[in-house]
Amino acid sequence: MCYRDRAGGYTRLLRTRIRVGDAAPMAYIEFIDRENELRQSKPPTPQPPQRPSLDPWTRSRLSRQFAPPKEEKSSESEI
Template sequence: MAKFRKLGRPAAHRVSMLRTMVSQLVKHETTIRKPTVRQKAKEVRRVADNMVQLGKEGTLAAARRAAAFVRGDDVLHKLFTELAYRYKDRAGGYTRLLRTRIRVGDAAPMAYIEFVDRENELREAKPSTLSSISYLLLLLLALLPSCSSSLLL
């Protein structure tokens, strides 16, 4: 069974809140106007990454599973067209959590959540490790022209 945070709410309220927050995140691609509590943002990140993964699958079953969770046909359409196309080469990590201030009233840690690889990002995305490893391998092969490629494998 998958672990999840209870967030101090009954199950129906928690699921409804996550559905709304994920739908708004997909619709606006960021929570720039209003930061949220960091624990909520971590749960939204987990669910939003799963929704983008369903969008990348592109099957009818995946569309039905996503439609059962997100709110609005426009959000569903954006998941399966724009976001699926944008992240077709990315294996995961479609969202980014940006820590921000501590809330004054109760000292709760706050955070923004946004999609990576989009226009007007709050912070630029780090290069994927696969591309940096392949870059280092190509650099190593370029520096060692005298060695045959069979020796390296």
């Protein structure tokens, strides 16, 4: 009973592997004792700017311009 005198605080859950026998998820629970042990959250990573959507006419022109070349059909059958 080493935490009998503890007034309160934070806990940390560390998820570990799945148990082999019954596939139960396992985790460690830790009591955070020191004030400096609390970590600040990282700021979110900036998202890349969104491109405006193309109108249908421009989209069809670009798809024709960058489309792979079509194979020509030969009338002779290859042997």
